[in-house]
Amino acid sequence: MRIEENTKYDFDDVLIKPKRSTLTSRKDVVLHRTFKFKHSKAQIDVVPIIAANMDSVGNYGTYKVLSKYHMLTCFSKFKPLQGISSNPEDYFYGIPSFGINDSITLGPAWAICLDVANGYTEKFIDKVKDTRAEFPKITIIAGNVCTHEMTQALILAGADIVKVGIGPGSNCLTREKTGVGYPQLSAIIECAEAAHALDAHIIGDGGCNTPGDVAKAFAAGADFVMLGGMLGGHEENSDFDDENNAIVYGMSSTLAMKNNYGKVSEYKTSEGRITKVKNKGSLNNTVQDILGGLRSTCTYAGASELKHLSKCTSFIKVNNILNRTYERETIGE
Numbered sequence: 001m002r003i004e005e006n007t008k009y010d011f012d013d014v015l016i017k018p019k020r021s022t023l024t025s026r027k028d029v030v031l032h033r034t035f036k037f038k039h040s041k042a043q044i045d046v047v048p049i050i051a052a053n054m055d056s057v058g059n060y061g062t063y064k065v066l067s068k069y070h071m072l073t074c075f076s077k078f079k080p081l082q083g084i085s086s087n088p089e090d091y092f093y094g095i096p097s098f099g100i101n102d103s104i105t106l107g108p109a110w111a112i113c114l115d116v117a118n119g120y121t122e123k124f125i126d127k128v129k130d131t132r133a134e135f136p137k138i139t140i141i142a143g144n145v146c147t148h149e150m151t152q153a154l155i156l157a158g159a160d161i162v163k164v165g166i167g168p169g170s171n172c173l174t175r176e177k178t179g180v181g182y183p184q185l186s187a188i189i190e191c192a193e194a195a196h197a198l199d200a201h202i203i204g205d206g207g208c209n210t211p212g213d214v215a216k217a218f219a220a221g222a223d224f225v226m227l228g229g230m231l232g233g234h235e236e237n238s239d240f241d242d243e244n245n246a247i248v249y250g251m252s253s254t255l256a257m258k259n260n261y262g263k264v265s266e267y268k269t270s271e272g273r274i275t276k277v278k279n280k281g282s283l284n285n286t287v288q289d290i291l292g293g294l295r296s297t298c299t300y301a302g303a304s305e306l307k308h309l310s311k312c313t314s315f316i317k318v319n320n321i322l323n324r325t326y327e328r329e330t331i332g333e
């Protein structure tokens with residue numbers, strides 16, 4: 001047994017230091033970014049925020065709103081793409097996801113997400129290798145991991161984008177149930193460095209509860225940020241009960257297992273929360289709040305484009321100053 005002495009940080013442990021800047025207005029900040037991916041060679045221009053492939057988030061309602069802002073939606077593999085046309089242009093902002101045992105059908109997609117709770121298994125590396133061999137031109141997102149060596153292993157196996165985050169999710173119970181995890185800000189910093197050294201990209205996935213957290217994830221080096229809980233519970237993507245509450249659940253919660261597999265296997269423990277969320281109103285407002293926050297962060301940090309935010313950022317370490325209250329109530333797991 002060994003303890004690593006270096007402190008690792010979460011979003012709450014830091015703030016971004018304001019800097020002198022020549023920017024005159026927030027509206028001049030460019031949030032769009034052009035990407036060219038390592039293996040697929042695909043080139044895209046998007047606002048690099050992605051809705052998580054959770055049942056309550058990665059659905060068609062979310063897609064319709066986010067695509068207007070040129071943001072991506074990773075579809076839950078359990079939510080068929082009703083309503084979406086098979087025209088590749090219409091499909092551009094939607095990404096299908098697959099598990100380790102799923103066979104892959106591409107349809108009109110330019111990218112796919114290979115998603116497992118634990119990206120550290122040999123079998124997952126093999127899945128990425130096989131998928132790359134079968135589909136040389138598809139952009140592969142693979143995860144989740146939280147350390148540099150596994151980020152590089154997935155990229156060398158054929159992933160273009162590695163999804164980073166073990167345990168930070170708002171509906172995640174992995175830290176509580178298993179004791180496993182990695183503080184998300186440090187995971188992003190370390191995995192981004194590892195991926196960028198190989199000309200590949202990362203998604204910071206999980207743990208963002210405010211627009212400020214989204215900004216910190218980009219400032220830490222995330223090329224994309226994936227959001228679950230922040231986007232859930234809106235009029236466009238949820239059903240509400242008589243008291244105007246929606247249920248948002250983690251994909252390893254008992255509710256997800258029952259809804260999607262009809263049962264909870266005896267050998268599994270739930271590693272996901274079920275939460276009750278008050279109707280948050282229009283998703284458009286939340287998206288605009290996030291994008292407005294990002295523009296403002298870039299102005300404070302002196303970054304004319306979101307893509308420059310990371311190199312413009314100095315984080316300062318703080319005592320945990322944010323005393324947060326969340327608009328969700330855990331009602332199960």
Ligand code: 5GP
Pocket residue numbers: 052053054117144165167168169170171172173174205206207208226227228229230249250251252253271272273
């Ligand atoms: P959030 O933005 O809500 O903080 O985090 C979203 C991420 O949490 C998802 O993209 C996924 O990686 C992770 N996640 C979703 N459901 C579960 C779950 O049931 N258990 C765990 N461990 N992680 C989850």
